[in-house]
Structure formats: C-alpha cells, structure tokens
Amino acid sequence: MNTGPVPVLQPARKPTGGVAPLGKRSWLEERLGLAALEQAILGGQMPGGASLWHALGSVAAGLFVLEAVTGIFLSLYYAPSVQTAWASVAFIQDQLPLGWFVRGLHSFGSSALIVVVGLHLLQVLLFGAYRKPRELNWIIGLALFGVSTLFALSGYLLPWDQKGYWAKLVEATITGSAPVVGGAAQQVVQGGTAFGNLTVTHAFAAHALALPAVFVALVVLHIYLYRKHGPTPKWWLSPEQIAARTVPAWPYQSVRDAGAGLFVVLVVVCQVAARHGAALESPADPTSSYLARPEWYALPLFQLRMYFEGPLEIVATMVIPGLCTALLMALPFLDRAPSNRPVDRKPVMIAAGLAVVVVGALSAIALGKDAHDPLYAKARAAEEARAREARRLALKGIPAEGGLAVFRNDPLNHARAIWDERCSGCHALAGTGGDKGPDFKGYDSRAWIRGFLENPEGPLYMGTAKIEKGMIAVPGTPEELDALTEMVYVETGAPDADPAKAARGRSLVDQKDCDSCHELDGEGENAGPNLKGRGTLAWTEAVIADAGRGRLFGEKNKMPKFAGKLTPAEIEDLARFVIAQKNGP
Amino acid sequence: MSVEPTDTRRRFLALVTKGLGAIAGAIAVIPGLGLLAAPLRKTTVRGAGQPLRVAVDHDVKPEKPIRVTAVGEQEDAWLRLDHVTVGSCWLVRATEGAPIRAFSTVCPHLGCGIDFDEKSTKFNCPCHASTFDLSGRCLSGPAPRGLDELDVSADGHDVLVRYQRFRTGIAKKEPIG
Numbered sequence: 001m002n003t004g005p006v007p008v009l010q011p012a013r014k015p016t017g018g019v020a021p022l023g024k025r026s027w028l029e030e031r032l033g034l035a036a037l038e039q040a041i042l043g044g045q046m047p048g049g050a051s052l053w054h055a056l057g058s059v060a061a062g063l064f065v066l067e068a069v070t071g072i073f074l075s076l077y078y079a080p081s082v083q084t085a086w087a088s089v090a091f092i093q094d095q096l097p098l099g100w101f102v103r104g105l106h107s108f109g110s111s112a113l114i115v116v117v118g119l120h121l122l123q124v125l126l127f128g129a130y131r132k133p134r135e136l137n138w139i140i141g142l143a144l145f146g147v148s149t150l151f152a153l154s155g156y157l158l159p160w161d162q163k164g165y166w167a168k169l170v171e172a173t174i175t176g177s178a179p180v181v182g183g184a185a186q187q188v189v190q191g192g193t194a195f196g197n198l199t200v201t202h203a204f205a206a207h208a209l210a211l212p213a214v215f216v217a218l219v220v221l222h223i224y225l226y227r228k229h230g231p232t233p234k235w236w237l238s239p240e241q242i243a244a245r246t247v248p249a250w251p252y253q254s255v256r257d258a259g260a261g262l263f264v265v266l267v268v269v270c271q272v273a274a275r276h277g278a279a280l281e282s283p284a285d286p287t288s289s290y291l292a293r294p295e296w297y298a299l300p301l302f303q304l305r306m307y308f309e310g311p312l313e314i315v316a317t318m319v320i321p322g323l324c325t326a327l328l329m330a331l332p333f334l335d336r337a338p339s340n341r342p343v344d345r346k347p348v349m350i351a352a353g354l355a356v357v358v359v360g361a362l363s364a365i366a367l368g369k370d371a372h373d374p375l376y377a378k379a380r381a382a383e384e385a386r387a388r389e390a391r392r393l394a395l396k397g398i399p400a401e402g403g404l405a406v407f408r409n410d411p412l413n414h415a416r417a418i419w420d421e422r423c424s425g426c427h428a429l430a431g432t433g434g435d436k437g438p439d440f441k442g443y444d445s446r447a448w449i450r451g452f453l454e455n456p457e458g459p460l461y462m463g464t465a466k467i468e469k470g471m472i473a474v475p476g477t478p479e480e481l482d483a484l485t486e487m488v489y490v491e492t493g494a495p496d497a498d499p500a501k502a503a504r505g506r507s508l509v510d511q512k513d514c515d516s517c518h519e520l521d522g523e524g525e526n527a528g529p530n531l532k533g534r535g536t537l538a539w540t541e542a543v544i545a546d547a548g549r550g551r552l553f554g555e556k557n558k559m560p561k562f563a564g565k566l567t568p569a570e571i572e573d574l575a576r577f578v579i580a581q582k583n584g585p
Numbered sequence: 586m587s588v589e590p591t592d593t594r595r596r597f598l599a600l601v602t603k604g605l606g607a608i609a610g611a612i613a614v615i616p617g618l619g620l621l622a623a624p625l626r627k628t629t630v631r632g633a634g635q636p637l638r639v640a641v642d643h644d645v646k647p648e649k650p651i652r653v654t655a656v657g658e659q660e661d662a663w664l665r666l667d668h669v670t671v672g673s674c675w676l677v678r679a680t681e682g683a684p685i686r687a688f689s690t691v692c693p694h695l696g697c698g699i700d701f702d703e704k705s706t707k708f709n710c711p712c713h714a715s716t717f718d719l720s721g722r723c724l725s726g727p728a729p730r731g732l733d734e735l736d737v738s739a740d741g742h743d744v745l746v747r748y749q750r751f752r753t754g755i756a757k758k759e760p761i762g
Contacts, residue, residue, distance in 0.1 A: 066613045073617035077662075084663070091663035097626070098619040105613060251598035258605035265609045397665025 040227075042250035048233030049245040050253040053127070056120035057226070058257035059264055061219060063113040066265065067151075070106040071208065078158065080204035082197050083402030085160035086283040090394040090406075093280050104277030108268045110152050114297050116264065117148050125352045128340030129232035135332035137225040140218055142328055147215045149297070154207040156295060160200060160403060162383060165284030166292035168203070169195060174317045195286070235340045282386040283403035291379040293370070300362035324355075415577030418570055422562070429581070435464050437559065443581040444492050444535045450485045467556050471517075471528060480508055492535030492582075525550030540575035541568075631660040632671045636738050636745035640676055645685050645744065648719065650677045650701050650708075652690065655748040672748045674735055675701065675708065677719050685739055687746045688721050688732040696753045699732065708732060729756045 029035060046054065077096060079088040092099035121141065124130055130138035157168040172195070176186030191198030233242045247253075272278075294302050305316040337344040370376045393409040419429075426436035433439075439460040442448045456471035457463040474484060487505025490497035509515050519525070522532030530551040533539050545563035547553045562571060639653040654673040659666045674687045688708070690699045697712035707724065708717040715726025722731045736747040752759045 062609065066609075069613045069617060073620045076620060087663040095663070096620060096623055098616045099623075101616045102620055105616070251595060251602045255598045255602040255605070258602045258609070262605045262609045265612055269612060394663065397660050398663050400664060400666055 042254070044227055044230070044249040044253075045246055046231060046249050046253045047246045048237045048242040050247055050249070050256055051234070052256050052260055053123055053234070054231050054253060055257045055260040056116055056123055057222075058254075059261045060113060060116045060120055061223075062257070062261040063109055063116060063264065064215065064219070066109045066268075067106060067113060068212065070102050070109065071212075073102050074106055075208060078204075080158065080200045081402075082160060082200060082284075083400065085158060085200050086280075086403040087394065087398040087406070089159040089161075089280055090391055090398070093277060094391055094395060100277035101272060104272030104275070105268060107156075107278030108271045109265075110155060111296070112264050112268050114148055114152060117145050121145060122352065122356070124232075125348065126342060127232045127235060128335075128337075128342075128345060130332045131335060131337075131340065132332065134225070134229050134232070137222060137229065138332050139329055140222045140225065142325070144215065144218050144222060146325075147211055147218065151207060151211050151215070152295060152297065154203045154211065157203045158200070158207065159280055160284045161281040161387075162284055162288070162290050163279070163281045163292075165195070165286070166290045167294050167298075168199070170292055170294070177314060178318060179314075232340065235342065280387065280391065281383055282390040283406060285404055290383070291376060296363070299366045300359045303362040303366040411573035412577050412580055415570075415573040418566065418574050419577060422566070423574070426559070437465050438462060439464075440578060440581045443578060444489075445582045446485055446489055448582075449488045450481060453481055453484055453488075465558055467558065469527075470556065474512055474514070476508070476512060480512075484508055484512065484514075488531065488534065491531060491533055492579075493533075493537075494582075519551070523551060525554060527554070527556070529553055535579070537572070537575055537579065540578055541571050544571050544574055544578075629662050632657060632748060634747065634749075636736070636747045637671070638743050639674070639687075639746045640744045642685070642739055642742055642744055645676045645678045647678050647681050647683070648706055649703075650675045650719070652676075652701070653744075653746075655746055657748070672750065673698075674746055674748065675699065675732075676737075676744060676746075677721075679719060685737055685744055686721070687735040687737045687744075688717075689735055689749070689751070691733065691750065691753065692728060693723075693730045693733055693751070693753055693758075694726070694728040729754065730758060733758055 074092065077088055077092045077099065079085065089103070092103055094100070124138065124141065153168070153171060157164040168190075172186050172190045175189050176182045178185060187193060189202070191200075191202035237245070293299075301316070301321065304320065305313060308314075308316040331348070335345060335348055337348075342349045389410075390406050393406045396409045399405040399408055424433040426434040428434060428439040428441075430441040431439065441460070451458065452461050452471075453474045455461065455473055457473075462470050474481065476484070483501050483505035485505070486498055486501040487503075487509075490499060490502035506520075509520070514531075517526055517528035519530040520532055522530055524530055542549065543552055543559075544566070546561045547559040548555070548557035548561065553559070562574075566574065635657065637655040637657045639655050640651065645651060652673060652675055654670045656668060657671050659669045659671050673690045675690060677686050677688065678684075679686075688699070691697075692699050692710040692712070692715060694710060694713055694715055697710050699708050699717070700711055701708050705716075706719065708719075708721075709715065710726065710728065713727050715728035716724045717728070717732050718724055720731075721734055733749075733751045735749060738745045738747075750761045752761055
C-alpha cells in the first residue's frame with residue numbers, strides 16, 4: 001500500500017571525499033550495529049593486567065558450550081523412556097560411529113565443568129570478588145553452581161543403567177525425606193509415585209530443556225554484572241600498579257581464556273580416549289541388589305551421611321548442606337573486612353580452607369574404604385562383567401521390552417533350545433539325555449579331563465560311543481596325571497590354567513606315548529584329535545560343524561555333521577553353551 | 586614504547602585466540618557432525634528380506650485386488666522386533682488361474698498409500714491423484730513410474746511376498762536398504 005519512499009530516520013552519511021562505495025561490512029553495520037555489539041562483547045578492560053586467575057569463568061562458559069553442542073548431537077539418538085533409554089545409549093556407545101567419543105566428551109566434560117566452576121568459586125573467594133558491589137553476582141554465581149550440579153544429577157540418570165538408576169533412587173528418597181513437602185517434592189522430581197517412564201521424561205526435560213534455559217539466563221546476567229563491575233584485580237597490587245598494568249581484555253585476557261579452555265578440553269579428550277568414552281553399566285534392574293555409589297562430586301555428601309544414623313540422617317542430607325549454602329549466600333553481607341587482602345579476611349580464608357580440606361577428606365575416606373573392601377571389588381567385577389555381556393548382546397538388537405530384555409538375546413538360552421532339539425538325543429547333561437556320546441556335565445573342567453584320562457571308556461565319557469580302538473586310560477602317578485590334565489586344560493584357553501604345570505605335562509607326552517595318537521601342532525592328523533586349541537570356541541565350533549575332519553576325530557567319528565543343518569551363528573551359540581558347561585549348569 | 590610493536594602483538598594474540606578457540610570448537614563439532622552424517626552410511630531400519638506369508642491363494646479373485654499386510658522381523662536402530670507390520674501390498678490376479686502379482690502400497694511419487702477404486706477398477710493415490718491399472722502401469726498423474734512390484738512366491742495354498750521399499754520420486758525402481 002505504502003509505495004512512497006521510506007523515511008530515513010538517520011541523517012545520511014556525508015560522503016568523505018572521493019568515491020566511497022559502501023562495503024559489505026558497512027552495509028551490515030548500518031543495519032545491525034555490529035561495532036557496538038563487538039565493543040560490548042570484547043571491549044572490557046583488565047585492571048591490573050590479564051591473568052590465568054581470571055580465565056576460570058570463561059573456561060566454565062566454554063565447557064558449557066561444549067556440553068550444549070555434544071548434548072544436541074546426542075539427542076539425535078537418545079530416546080527417553082524406560083524401554084528405550086539404555087537401548088539407545090548402548091546404540092550410541094557401541095554402534096554409532098564416534099558415538100562413544102561424543103558421549104565421552106559430554107560425560108567427562110560435565111565433570112570438568114564442575115571442577116572448573118568449583119575452582120572459579122574458590123578464586124572468587126580468594127580475591128574477595130564477592131564483596132560490595134558484587135554481592136548479587138556472587139549469588140548468581142552460586143545459583144549457576146547449583147544448576148551445574150542439577151545438570152549432572154539429571155544427566156546421569158538418563159542412560160537408565162544400574163549406576164544412574166540406583167544413584168537417582170537414593171537422591172529421590174533423600175528428597176522425599178524432607179520435612180512437610182518431602183513426599184510431594186519426591187513425586188514431582190521422579191515424575192510420579194514410583195520410578196518409571198515419567199522419571200526418565202522428567203529428567204530429560206529438565207536436563208535438555210529447562211536447565212539449559214535457566215543456565216543461559218543466569219550466565220547472561222552473570223556476565224552482564226561482571227562487565228558492569230569489572231574483574232576484581234589482584235589484591236597485592238597498589239592502585240597505581242593496577243592503573244599502570246591495565247590492558248584491554250581482548251586479546252590479552254581472551255588469549256589466556258582460550259588457552260586454558262583448550263587445555264581443559266584436551267584433558268577431557270585424553271580421558272575420553274584412554275577410557276574409550278564414558279562407562280555404561282548394565283540395564284537398570286530394580287530387583288537387583290546393586291552396590292550404589294554416587295558420582296565423584298557427590299561422594300563427600302555420601303560419606304557425610306555415614307556419620308548420621310536414623311532420624312539424624314537429615315542432618316547430613318539437608319541441614320549441613322543447607323546451612324553451607326545459606327552461609328555462602330550471606331557471605332558478602334557478613335564480610336565487613338576493610339580490604340580484599342586475604343590477611344584482612346582471615347575468618348573467610350580459614351573457613352574456606354577448612355571446607356576444602358573436609359570435602360577432600362570425606363571423598364578420600366569414601367574412596368579409600370571402597371578400595372580396601374573385597375566385597376566392593378567383587379560387586380564391581382560382577383557388574384562390569386554383566387555390563388560387558390549386556391552390551392555384547394545389545395549388538396544383536398534389543399527386544400521391544402527394552403533394557404533388561406537384552407539378556408533374552410543370551411545365546412545360551414537360544415543354544416539350550418537347539419541342544420534339546422538336536423543334541424540331547426545322543427548326549428546327556430548331568431545324566432538326562434541320550435547315551436550315545438559323552439555326558440557334558442562339567443565338560444572340560446579339570447575334574448572332567450582328569451576323569452577322562454583315568455577312564456576314557458567310562459560311562460560319562462567315550463564308553464557310551466562304543467568306539468573301536470578308542471582312547472586308552474593313561475597310567476601315571478597322581479602328580480603326572482595332574483600335569484597332563486593341566487596340559488589339556490590350558491589348551492581350552494581357561495584363564496586360570498597353570499602354564500608351568502602344563503609345561504610339565506607336555507614333557508610327559510613322549511613318555512606316556514600320547515603322541516602316538518595325538519598331534520599337538522593344530523594341523524597334523526592322527527588317530528586321535530589334535531590337541532592344540534582343543535576346547536576353545538573355534539575348536540568346539542569345528543567339532544559341531546564336522547567332527548569327522550582329520551585333525552579332529554577323523555575316521556573314528558560317529559557324530560553327525562551339523563554344518564549346513566545349523567547356521568554358523570547357531571553353531572557358535574551351541575559351542576558357547578557347551579563350553580559354559582565347564583562351570584556347572 | 587612505540588605503538589607499532591604493541592599493535593603487532595595485539596594482532597598476533599588476537600589470531601592465536603581465534604586459533605585456539607577454533608581448535609576447541611572443532612573438537613566438539615567435527616565428531617558431532619559425524620553423528621549427524623551417520624544415517625548416510627548406516628542402514629537404520631531393516632526388514633528380514635524373507636518371503637512373508639500374506640494370504641491364501643484362493644482369497645485373491647480375478648479383478649478384485651486385496652490389500653494385505655506383511656508381518657515379519659524388523660531391526661530399527663537399537664530395536665529388534667520379531668512380529669511387526671513391515672508394510673502392506675495389493676495382491677492382484679488378472680484372470681481366473683493367472684498368477685498373483687503384488688504391488689507395494691507406497692506410491693512411487695511421494696510415498697502416500699495407494700487405494701483401489703472398485704468402480705473404475707483402477708489404483709489411485711489419494712494425495713496427488715495418480716492412477717494405475719491392474720498391471721501397475723501409471724495411467725495419469727505425477728507418478729514417475731508404475732506401482733512397485735514385489736516378488737511373489739505361491740505354493741498353491743499360501744501366498745508369500747518379499748516386502749521391500751523403494752526410493753520414491755524417481756523414474757528408476759531403486760530398492761532402499
């Protein structure tokens with residue numbers, strides 16, 4: 001409608017002599033006012049000079065950006081529900097190219113963020129930077145520290161693994177123990193009356209949407225107030241020195257910020273590379289008795305709780321942390337010292353020092369106790385084995401029930417079905433099954449091998465197969481038989497085999513005439529099976545596939561071929577099942 | 586102190602700052618872009634690719650196409666489903682005793698679900714009005730090719746279809762995954 005010329009609000013620029021075509025930069029400048037923005041962002045001064053002391057805040061901000069970027073990429077693959085959380089994280093960790101790396105950056109980056117924010121807080125305490133007129137920015141800083149810990153707490157529930165589940169359950173219960181509002185607060189935090197799908201969606205919404213929004217708003221306010229009041233200079237400088245050494249923040253402080261930031265990121269990258277990303281434990285199992293430990297930053301509180309039993313528990317979980325927070329918030333108003341110099345602020349310095357020592361000591365006690373606890377070590381080893389197994393099974397795809405249902409992929413369950421159908425007609429397991437081949441009870445354990453050497457034609461062994469000119473009993477002293485048993489046992493790849501004893505066994509091969517029927521090189525054919533690698537997965541698979549091969553049972557074999565009747569994957573499962581009999585049913 | 590060295594130093598430090606920042610940024614962003622690009626290199630949804638029983642032979646009458654669903658195994662990212670609808674197709678028999686043919690219900694134009702109009706005995710797409718005859722040939726509309734035919738095996742009683750998806754919007758029939 002309005003086709004007339006647009007009124008120009010600003011006076012047109014005066015041509016500054018000659019032809020001065022408007023470049024791209026000035027075209028944008030006219031419209032966006034970028035110079036003012038640049039000045040607002042980079043234009044600060046560093047009274048008393050730039051320093052690494054003053055880099056901590058920027059490094060924390062940089063780490064937050066790292067968390068945001070990696071978090072967004074992870075959210076492309078994460079699915080928040082009880083059925084999908086563990087499954088999708090296992091997918092990220094073990095199937096997505098570089099997924100483990102991005103998840104590792106996100107996880108170790110969050111630990112680094114908490115460390116850097118903690119150091120930043122201590123630096124502010126040391127420099128007296130919380131004092132007038134910066135009281136409110138101190139409180140905002142404390143709030144940012146609080147939000148950082150909420151990020152961590154909500155974040156490590158998300159994989160819905162044992163660690164996340166149980167740590168969060170303890171926290172939710174602590175929330176529930178608060179007087180008056182506890183029960184209601186717990187229900188809100190966990191998204192319902194019990195742990196379930198809504199717990200995951202609530203944690204995810206907090207972690208990925210609400211907390212970032214709050215954090216960014218607080219950071220903007222924090223930086224705005226920082227720029228308004230400027231950095232607190234080093235206390236040991238005189239006003240003249242401060243004035244003389246003042247430099248622009250860009251680039252003198254910025255280069256330190258960037259250098260320190262990159263250093264921390266590289267430390268994180270090294271951690272990620274060294275540990276192949278963050279841990280992922282087995283899927284959360286509410287029926288298990290998991291030895292729950294919090295993340296490292298919550299260990300002091302975990303240990304503190306140990307000293308308060310029964311009704312006093314709330315002292316450790318709420319009263320002491322609450323009082324500490326209140327004291328920190330009130331600090332700028334309580335501190336009436338005449339200057340920023342630490343000597344003038346002895347009570348603050350002593351209290352802060354003491355707090356650092358106590359937090360450190362509590363963590364050390366908690367770690368030390370676990371390090372010397374054989375029960376803890378055993379529980380850890382069991383969980384690690386379970387996690388490895390769950391993640392291996394997850395590669396085959398996880399059933400729709402998710403998480404724990406991954407154990408249904410266990411080939412042993414699958415193999416048992418094949419065994420019942422295909423093998424049990426001839427072979428028994430502990431007496432039940434057919435009687436045309438060996439019983440597989442305790443197969444390839446030391447006792448089984450020893451029994452076989454002593455009486456190969458026994459009813460549990462080859463006697464059932466009725467092989468002509470089969471294996472004959474090995475004569476020898478108990479020591480010799482033990483050594484020969486170990487020689488056979490070591491070939492199965494058993495981790496607890498004794499190599500010295502096995503070597504002793506090999507020295508007896510010639511004397512006992514084993515080598516007239518058995519080769520030991522893995523290739524040669526003879527009347528009996530080649531003993532090299534006997535009982536390993538590959539060997540067992542080969543026997544199931546075709547036991548009549550020359551280096552196996554050759555012409556004496558009576559077992560049917562299963563290659564072609566079973567798929568290679570089924571043969572592998574079955575072989576694992578057979579090997580698993582070593583440790584009993 | 587003269588102005589020039591300070592200015593050079595400033596410019597140098599500014600460059601260093603940007604360099605360090607760029608390295609830190611690249612560490613976060615480049616692997617992340619790898620995640621973004623991962624679906625380009627990885628099949629994320631995979632059907633069994635085996636013939637699935639969809640109907641019994643005598644249910645398919647001449648000139649009366651029926652719409653059936655193929656139920657089978659599917660892998661979807663981390664998930665493995667044993668019994669899920671992997672897709673649906675139209676079974677068509679031209680004349681009594683003629684072999685049964687199967688056409689995917691996915692329109693080769695932009696992927697809408699193909700319907701059958703009994704009055705005109707034509708297949709049609711409800712979204713953009715392409716029409717197809719009983720042999721799957723495109724008669725009118727924007728579809729770039731005829732209906733996608735699926736492999737059928739019939740043993741006289743059961744009808745088995747090997748369900749597949751094809752890229753839409755192009756003239757060539759190109760299987761996905």
